[in-house]
Amino acid sequence: MKIFVSSTYEDLKEHRRAVRDAILRLGHQPIMMEDFGSQPKEPKVAALDKVAECGALVGIYAHRYGTIPDGDALSVTEQEFDKARELNLPCFCYRVDPDHPWQKKYIDRGRAEQNLKRFLKKVEKLLRSTFTTPDDLAKKVSADLGRELKEETSGATPPALHSLPAPPADFTGRKNELRQLLAQLPSPSRSRAGGEVGALITGLAGMGGVGKTALALVVAHKLAADFPDAQIYLDLKGTSKTPLSPTEAMKTVIHAFNPTADLRKASEDEIAALYRSVLNGQRALLLMDNALDAAQVKPLLPPPSCAFIVTARRYFVLAGLTPLRLDVMEKSEARDLLLKIAPRLALTPTLSQEEEEVVDKIARLCGYLPLALEIAASALQEHPDWSPASYAERLAQRRKERLGLLKKENDPELNVEIAFAESYDWLTETEMARWRALSIFPAPFTWEAAAAIWEADAADAQQALSDLVRYSLVSFDSERARYSLHDLLADFADARLSEDERWRAHLRHAQHYSEIARAADTLYEQGQVLEGLALFDADWTHIQAGQAWAAEHLEKNDDAVRLCNEYPDVSVYCLGLRLAP
Numbered sequence: 001m002k003i004f005v006s007s008t009y010e011d012l013k014e015h016r017r018a019v020r021d022a023i024l025r026l027g028h029q030p031i032m033m034e035d036f037g038s039q040p041k042e043p044k045v046a047a048l049d050k051v052a053e054c055g056a057l058v059g060i061y062a063h064r065y066g067t068i069p070d071g072d073a074l075s076v077t078e079q080e081f082d083k084a085r086e087l088n089l090p091c092f093c094y095r096v097d098p099d100h101p102w103q104k105k106y107i108d109r110g111r112a113e114q115n116l117k118r119f120l121k122k123v124e125k126l127l128r129s130t131f132t133t134p135d136d137l138a139k140k141v142s143a144d145l146g147r148e149l150k151e152e153t154s155g156a157t158p159p160a161l162h163s164l165p166a167p168p169a170d171f172t173g174r175k176n177e178l179r180q181l182l183a184q185l186p187s188p189s190r191s192r193a194g195g196e197v198g199a200l201i202t203g204l205a206g207m208g209g210v211g212k213t214a215l216a217l218v219v220a221h222k223l224a225a226d227f228p229d230a231q232i233y234l235d236l237k238g239t240s241k242t243p244l245s246p247t248e249a250m251k252t253v254i255h256a257f258n259p260t261a262d263l264r265k266a267s268e269d270e271i272a273a274l275y276r277s278v279l280n281g282q283r284a285l286l287l288m289d290n291a292l293d294a295a296q297v298k299p300l301l302p303p304p305s306c307a308f309i310v311t312a313r314r315y316f317v318l319a320g321l322t323p324l325r326l327d328v329m330e331k332s333e334a335r336d337l338l339l340k341i342a343p344r345l346a347l348t349p350t351l352s353q354e355e356e357e358v359v360d361k362i363a364r365l366c367g368y369l370p371l372a373l374e375i376a377a378s379a380l381q382e383h384p385d386w387s388p389a390s391y392a393e394r395l396a397q398r399r400k401e402r403l404g405l406l407k408k409e410n411d412p413e414l415n416v417e418i419a420f421a422e423s424y425d426w427l428t429e430t431e432m433a434r435w436r437a438l439s440i441f442p443a444p445f446t447w448e449a450a451a452a453i454w455e456a457d458a459a460d461a462q463q464a465l466s467d468l469v470r471y472s473l474v475s476f477d478s479e480r481a482r483y484s485l486h487d488l489l490a491d492f493a494d495a496r497l498s499e500d501e502r503w504r505a506h507l508r509h510a511q512h513y514s515e516i517a518r519a520a521d522t523l524y525e526q527g528q529v530l531e532g533l534a535l536f537d538a539d540w541t542h543i544q545a546g547q548a549w550a551a552e553h554l555e556k557n558d559d560a561v562r563l564c565n566e567y568p569d570v571s572v573y574c575l576g577l578r579l580a581p
Helices: 010-025 043-053 076-086 110-126 134-153 175-184 212-226 246-257 268-279 294-300 331-341 353-365 370-382 388-395 399-405 416-424 429-440 447-454 458-470 487-494 499-525 529-538 540-552 558-579
Strands: 002-006 029-031 056-061 091-096 127-131 200-205 230-235 284-291 307-312 322-325 475-477 482-484
Touching: 002 010, 002 043, 002 076, 010 029, 010 056, 010 134, 043 076, 056 076, 056 110, 056 134, 076 091, 076 110, 091 110, 091 134, 110 127, 127 134, 127 212, 175 200, 175 212, 175 322, 200 212, 212 230, 212 284, 212 307, 230 246, 246 268, 246 294, 284 294, 294 307, 331 353, 331 370, 353 370, 353 388, 370 388, 370 416, 388 399, 399 416, 399 487, 416 487, 429 447, 429 458, 429 487, 429 499, 447 458, 447 499, 458 475, 499 529, 499 540, 529 540
Parallel strands: 002 029, 002 056, 056 091, 091 127, 200 307, 200 322, 230 284, 284 307
Antiparallel strands: 475 482
């Protein structure tokens, strides 16, 4: 079979030679740019004609985008890839490890660098792995081509035994989480001598857009060498209306190992038995993305020789699975991600104080959520006429406008609102209404406060909040025993509140915190000064908000009038106590 080798030239000469030799050893014919550069056709035309003659393409990408012919918008390298995709050729794509040292003269800057990032986004799902040295690349190409093209030439469907997508090129931070996950998933080579490893199982849970899949892919690629028999990625579609059944997921894994297996008449029990059988003794890594719940995942847990990584928005626990809740990024990590995607945020290698303030403001307004940060940085990079300061001001405007800015047109994967809607749509009507109401809280709140605005009893409110925490729609601070909504989730929920819902929620909120203020006053009058101050101080933000709402609606509602009559003496008195030396 003819195999086209596509890459830029000077920066990857040694790697190209190593790939050529690997293809020759497999008995295939490598088609290299070195072989047709002297033809009468212009290089671009000759290259695209050669792609059309081949049965597969190997793409090697480092830090250069490649030459853009006069009159074209894309480099020859990108046009070669597009031609292969147009012809439905198998594409074996590899990019250099971002941390591997590279000669500075072969690293693009400016417009070429942005073109390269855009191109790598296009091929991201077809990237097989990263590489470092020419030998490292040759081994990976040889393994992939030897396995998959052999199956293809025999007429069978090639097995997807090595189907891990590459991690995002702009992956940033998460050092603590990586350290924790890799400690939970030790490689077999580091397991106890002479003993069975036991299935290495971990679960990543968190809200939409927090970067679970990206982190899981990074971990999976770091472990891949220790699980050489297979590294399989499967989307369980738990965020869709039609999640993959455990049986369908098993069939996919079985067919990866045995493409010709006829499972049409097999029962669910037979398929489950075959699933365990094909994985038995295999050093295989399974990444199950977007799981729905424990019931979907439990039948898929592999035998002891395998590793298993699962991501989900719903938090769940299974025997043998070590769960990890993934939170938003640290402030410094958010800043690094913004600067990596939008380097124009910094005019010099060292941020000025003004630049730092703008970057930190954008990060804060994005709630340190990786998806929101990526969208904001991409928007700034793609619109050089937007000043970072003015964009930050736009993000700071009203809630509905902020969510509207955090999306990329015609790309549903880069849309915060769509990511949140996938979780929101899971809820029952009652859960939706209750979650929407929580958006009126201006600060973290107790379960008693949620019960008050829901008019629910204690057990009902505590269970409902627990479910929302499990769905990653509400956060819980165990030290303070307080609940909260992420800022952007609060924006999303608030935008869906009807005026009647908003009115009733604010009224109950104000009533509840009027009672809290009175309770603090009573404690003080009974001589329990510190206890009264602590109670008042813990809910000062809510007491202020409740009083302000009542004053604003004084002329519209008798309840607001009553609240205004109740609030002043208590809050002025307690405020004096709060500020006393």
